[in-house]
Amino acid sequence: MKLTQRDFAAQAPRVAQAAKVFFFCGPDEAGASAAARTLIEHLPEAGEKVELAGSELRGDPARLSDEARSTSLFGGTRHIFARVAGDEAHDAVKTLVDMGDFGAGEACPVVIVATSATDKSRTAKLVEKRKDGVVAMFYPPDLRSVTQSVRGLADSAGLRLNAELAEAIARGAALDIRLAGSEVEKLATYLDASPQAPVTASAEDLFSIGATSEEDGFMPLVNAVLSGDVAKLPHELRRMRELSLNPVGLLLAIERRVAQLGILAGKIGQSGAIAQTLEAEQKARRIFWRDRRDLEDQLRRWKSAELSQLTRRIAALHRDLLTNSQSAELLLSQGLAMIARAAARR
DSSP states (O other), rough: EEEEEETHHHHHHHHHHHHEEEEEEEOOOHHHHHHHHHHHHHOOOOOOOOEEEEEHHHOOOHHHHHHHTTTOTSSEEEEEEEEETTTTTTTHHHHHHHHHTOOOOOOOEEEEEEEEEOTHHHHHEEOOOOOOOOEEEOOOOHHHHHHHHHHHHHHHEEEEEOHHHHHHHHTTTTHHHHHHHHHHHHHHHHHOOOOOOOOEEOOOHHHHTHHHHGGGSHHHHHHHTTTOOOHHHHHHHHHHHHOOOOOHHHHHHHHHHHHHHHHHHHHHTTTTHHHHHHHHHTTSSSSGGGGHHHHHHHHHHHOOOHHHHHHHHHHHHHHHHHHHHHGHHHHHHHHHHHHHHHHHHH
């Protein structure tokens, strides 16, 4: 069975009851991961979570079948979660379903999130044709949809957010719903909000937790690169590895900022009126006040023609990451260092 991004939320409760193998893929790794968490919440008895890496499944294809048919250490139910790259899990999934077809016994639910994979991959084709399999592909969200999701998360946490604050959280998380959800949780905790005792959040409240919450997102690294802060870059790259930030997701965040700079540069034109243009954009709520200083610095470093060249360079780097997923972190670190050095010279 194949689900679309649009109908997944409505179908999740039903397929969680009916299927056993779930394959989430597409260019929006954050969306796929969020969908996996939602699916697991809907499992009849999720039980113990067993995590497997793609490298483990690739090196030992029989392990997935063995783990899925093993009993929990504590005698209860279990489910398996695997994060893989591309078709790393194909042979393991094939072994799992073939053993089941040969009468090996019932397996526990298996949930796979695959980066650098699409619904045309070999694993997706293997899973989607089965009655007990589900494939769902996720594309990067737009600002409007993430803002709506943020407001939904806030409502569930007992937070009342106006449209501007919800959009600010979405932008600050680089449209990554996982990071946005973390921001909402921190804000709810800070305000002691709950569904039973809702609290209205203000811009000052968001600013108060900003020093902490920013450390969980992409934007410190995005700004270090595009502002040419080469002294800060090694720390941010180390943080990327420590937090396991997805390289493709991070590059998408940089692409979105560069696109935003291109739009702003077009509005500024030959006038050079950067501060005045940003003031007007902030009043029109097209940029958030917390981004303004970074945007102004970056607009002074990157002119329209240079932004066009930068867009092409980032697109080439994106292609390299997708075709060399095993070396994605190294390729990204090298590419970002080159861009940061170019920005520093401006």
